[in-house]
Amino acid sequence: MVRKIRIFPDPILREVCEEVDIKNPGEEFFSLVEDLIDTMFAYDGLGLSAPQIGVKKRVFVVNMGELTGKKGEVKVIVNPEIIYHEGEEVREEGCLSFPDLYYEIKRPYLCTLKGYELRGKELFPVEITATGLYARVLMHETDHLNGVLFIDYIEPKERVRVLREWKKKTKSGSYT
Numbered sequence: 674m675v676r677k678i679r680i681f682p683d684p685i686l687r688e689v690c691e692e693v694d695i696k697n698p699g700e701e702f703f704s705l706v707e708d709l710i711d712t713m714f715a716y717d718g719l720g721l722s723a724p725q726i727g728v729k730k731r732v733f734v735v736n737m738g739e740l741t742g743k744k745g746e747v748k749v750i751v752n753p754e755i756i757y758h759e760g761e762e763v764r765e766e767g768c769l770s771f772p773d774l775y776y777e778i779k780r781p782y783l784c785t786l787k788g789y790e791l792r793g794k795e796l797f798p799v800e801i802t803a804t805g806l807y808a809r810v811l812m813h814e815t816d817h818l819n820g821v822l823f824i825d826y827i828e829p830k831e832r833v834r835v836l837r838e839w840k841k842k843t844k845s846g847s848y849t
Contacts, residue, residue, distance in 0.1 A: 674708050675715040676726040678769050681822065685724050686770055690731045690818040693751050695789055695796050702730070706791060709734045710747050718769050720810045722817035725770050733814035740807050751796055753788035753815045764809060766823050774839045778826045784808040786815065 679685055693702060705728055713721035713734050722733035731753065737746040760782030767775040783804045789796040803811055813823060824832055 676708050676712045679725055679727055681770050687820045688729055689820050690729045692731050706749055716769050720814045722814045724817055731818045735810055749791035751789040753786050755784050755815055756787045757785040759783050768823050778823055780809055780812055784812055786811045
């Protein structure tokens with residue numbers, strides 16, 4: 674089911690999410706994953722985290738089709754933690770919780786994520802090392818689960834200016 678995306682400044686976007694019970698995720702979890710996938714595709718997203726649809730759980734989905742060219746391929750990451758990063762890259766970044774806002778953001782070029790990947794109905798431990806856009810997506814979505822937003826990487830005075838312009842452009846800064 675396609676769900677409504679939470680738009681900044683919705684308070685859930687600033688909350689730290691709870692871990693998923695790996696041993697017994699429950700049917701609610703699998704339903705959440707289906708909704709994340711449906712919603713990500715409906716909004717043409719590269720990734721989507723649970724708090725963006727109003728759920729405080731440590732899970733996100735990545736549209737691997739956009740990264741690999743294999744249309745429809747999705748990776749579901751659960752209880753992620755970035756355990757290593759290096760390098761530096763500046764690249765335009767956006768977020769479904771900030772419609773029509775894009776900004777050049779500096780992030781590490783490489784990261785290693787440790788967590789679980791959902792395959793079918795089973796969760797498998799994974800350690801993913803990624804570079805470039807894939808690394809950026811993993812870091813962006815993991816940030817969401819920690820209440821961190823991509824705008825937090827913008828220098829404070831500039832962030833105020835950017836958000837003011839965005840709110841004007843969107844009339845109130847909130848979409849439905």
